[in-house]
Amino acid sequence: MAEELMKRKQLEIAPIAFMRGRTLENCFIILDVESAVQSYDIVAKRAEGSEKRPQGEGKGPLPIPEAKKQLVDACERYLQYAPNGEQSVQVAYKAANVYYKYNHFPEAVRLFTEIAEKHPKHELARYAANLALDCYNLQSDWRGMNATAKRLWEHGELMRAQPQLREDLAKVIEGSAFKLIEEMERGGRPLDAADAYLAFAKDWSGSKLAPTALYNASVGLTKAGRLERAMQVREQLVQRYPQDPLVPKVALANAQDREAVADFDRAADGYERYYAGWKKAALAANAPAPAKKGKGKRPAQAPAPRGDAGGYEEAKARDALFNAGVLREGLSQFKRAEGLRLDFVETWPAAPESPKVFLSVADLYARQGQPGKELKQLEEYQERFAKDPTEWLVVQDRIARLHARTGNAHAERKAYEEALAYWKPRRDRVAERGMPVVAQAQFLAVEPAFEEFDRIGFAVPGKLSPQRQVKWLKGQLEAKGAKLVALQKSYTAVVNTKQAEPAVCALWKIGDGYRRFARSLKDAPIPAELRRNKELADEYRAQLAQLAEAPEKKAVEALEYAVTRSRELSVANACSRAAADVLVKYKPDAYGPPLERFPEIEPKAASARPRGQGLLTALVQPAPAGARAEPEAERFAPLGSPAAAPA
Numbered sequence: 001m002a003e004e005l006m007k008r009k010q011l012e013i014a015p016i017a018f019m020r021g022r023t024l025e026n027c028f029i030i031l032d033v034e035s036a037v038q039s040y041d042i043v044a045k046r047a048e049g050s051e052k053r054p055q056g057e058g059k060g061p062l063p064i065p066e067a068k069k070q071l072v073d074a075c076e077r078y079l080q081y082a083p084n085g086e087q088s089v090q091v092a093y094k095a096a097n098v099y100y101k102y103n104h105f106p107e108a109v110r111l112f113t114e115i116a117e118k119h120p121k122h123e124l125a126r127y128a129a130n131l132a133l134d135c136y137n138l139q140s141d142w143r144g145m146n147a148t149a150k151r152l153w154e155h156g157e158l159m160r161a162q163p164q165l166r167e168d169l170a171k172v173i174e175g176s177a178f179k180l181i182e183e184m185e186r187g188g189r190p191l192d193a194a195d196a197y198l199a200f201a202k203d204w205s206g207s208k209l210a211p212t213a214l215y216n217a218s219v220g221l222t223k224a225g226r227l228e229r230a231m232q233v234r235e236q237l238v239q240r241y242p243q244d245p246l247v248p249k250v251a252l253a254n255a256q257d258r259e260a261v262a263d264f265d266r267a268a269d270g271y272e273r274y275y276a277g278w279k280k281a282a283l284a285a286n287a288p289a290p291a292k293k294g295k296g297k298r299p300a301q302a303p304a305p306r307g308d309a310g311g312y313e314e315a316k317a318r319d320a321l322f323n324a325g326v327l328r329e330g331l332s333q334f335k336r337a338e339g340l341r342l343d344f345v346e347t348w349p350a351a352p353e354s355p356k357v358f359l360s361v362a363d364l365y366a367r368q369g370q371p372g373k374e375l376k377q378l379e380e381y382q383e384r385f386a387k388d389p390t391e392w393l394v395v396q397d398r399i400a401r402l403h404a405r406t407g408n409a410h411a412e413r414k415a416y417e418e419a420l421a422y423w424k425p426r427r428d429r430v431a432e433r434g435m436p437v438v439a440q441a442q443f444l445a446v447e448p449a450f451e452e453f454d455r456i457g458f459a460v461p462g463k464l465s466p467q468r469q470v471k472w473l474k475g476q477l478e479a480k481g482a483k484l485v486a487l488q489k490s491y492t493a494v495v496n497t498k499q500a501e502p503a504v505c506a507l508w509k510i511g512d513g514y515r516r517f518a519r520s521l522k523d524a525p526i527p528a529e530l531r532r533n534k535e536l537a538d539e540y541r542a543q544l545a546q547l548a549e550a551p552e553k554k555a556v557e558a559l560e561y562a563v564t565r566s567r568e569l570s571v572a573n574a575c576s577r578a579a580a581d582v583l584v585k586y587k588p589d590a591y592g593p594p595l596e597r598f599p600e601i602e603p604k605a606a607s608a609r610p611r612g613q614g615l616l617t618a619l620v621q622p623a624p625a626g627a628r629a630e631p632e633a634e635r636f637a638p639l640g641s642p643a644a645a646p647a
Helices: 004-006 014-023 024-051 064-081 088-099 107-120 125-138 140-152 157-162 164-184 188-203 210-224 226-238 247-260 263-284 314-330 334-347 354-367 369-382 389-405 409-429 432-443 448-456 466-496 500-522 534-568 572-584
Strands: none
Touching: 004 500, 024 064, 064 226, 064 314, 064 334, 064 389, 088 125, 088 314, 107 125, 107 140, 125 140, 125 157, 140 164, 157 164, 157 334, 164 188, 164 210, 210 226, 210 247, 226 247, 247 263, 263 314, 334 354, 354 369, 369 389, 389 409, 389 432, 389 534, 409 432, 432 466, 432 500, 448 466, 448 500, 466 500, 500 534, 534 572
């Protein structure tokens, strides 16, 4: 009956007719169920063209279409009545494959593993084993996958019959074990996960996952606060798997952590290794193609290392080299720091940090007491990097101070002269940072004029007539006074630069100029014709002292202002000390050490002043009653303001 139905291609009911054969003798049962499987298989394949896979969860079981459900039922009946039949493996595989396709994973695993374990020599054994494991994989059931893979691994006959399956299972056991540790890690057990990763790396040292296991172990140890052990694990990774892509990341992390725990020497080693690894990888990546041999052809020049390569990042390599140089300097390893910084500038000459790094080499020379090398480095820095006028002047100031420190006064003065000449045409582009050297240069530039002023004296020539002596002395007073006014104007310009030390020194020089003016009057020699008459000599001396009163008063004002400003600006230099020392003589009560107070003594009345020959009285006339003692027009320019040019 069934055969007739199949011939008429009424396939849908033919399997039912075959199934009715079960009521016949047992000898027909196997034939009946086998034929049913074949019939439903044909029906299922025919239905696949119009079948639509239902939408649903990727891991959840999906509805099995009716035609394939009937096929599965037929297969299950076959396996029930003919478990050792000639087609049992193929039938079981067919049913398992339907279960697998529609996410009925427990049923699929049962049939696939039975094929692998009961029929290890069959050609479908390896495929069945892998599909069983994939069922666990699709469910992310790493524990089940690992257990099943280990059970199959221990099946000796299966391993002998399917040698390629051994390799498959090794990978599965390895991968699933790793996944189990990851689950442990996600479960908030970083220390347990770290120990498991370390055990994995030991058991599977040849695995591609071993470096990752060590890296993950270091991460877990870090989270658990075991930083030292984490760094040791990273070092194991670098030593055991130097070519692994994780090495750059691990090496840099170790260097950073070593720095964090103040292990600066090993931190510098780590930073240097990262840079060296990047340089090697970048050079290899950018290596030019080998040139063809020929006469007159030079070999292509190796390009500078550039870009990310071999897992290394150029930006991080640059930072690593910079950090290594800083650490080496902090460790007083100046030679190594020098080499690292010069290497930095050579590798990245256009980097924003290169000027700073190049200049810092001069600092290393200074710390080593090598002024010659320091000077050369500063001058080269000026030429290569100091394009901004402010920066050029800052370095020039350092050059001048270096000459002063080594006692080379000529070179120091020349450096300041160069600074002043450089500044004048660029003054509008110079910021505050570049002004200290300008102010000091301006201050020093006034020195020749100050010396010229100081050389003007009041020793009246003896061969002149009294009238000509008066005229000569008046000319000297006017000339010295005019130069003092000009000096005050020049020094006031220095004060106006608002640079603390040069400003205090300029104020000191203003006060000192007035003091020297007064002293030159007081110390002026008495003409020979007056020395023979004591009264005339005393009168001459008294009149000189009267002339000295005004500049002496100005001197005290200027010196007090210099001392006050030095205190306000926290400047303690030779100028401020000199001003304070002079003020002690003028105002000991205010600027000298505290003294024991004595009763005041009534001063003795002064005797009448004798009248002389009129040599100085012609210059010093008593002010009329009611008039101002010192008209403003005849006074020296007020302190702290620009002095007027002499008329």
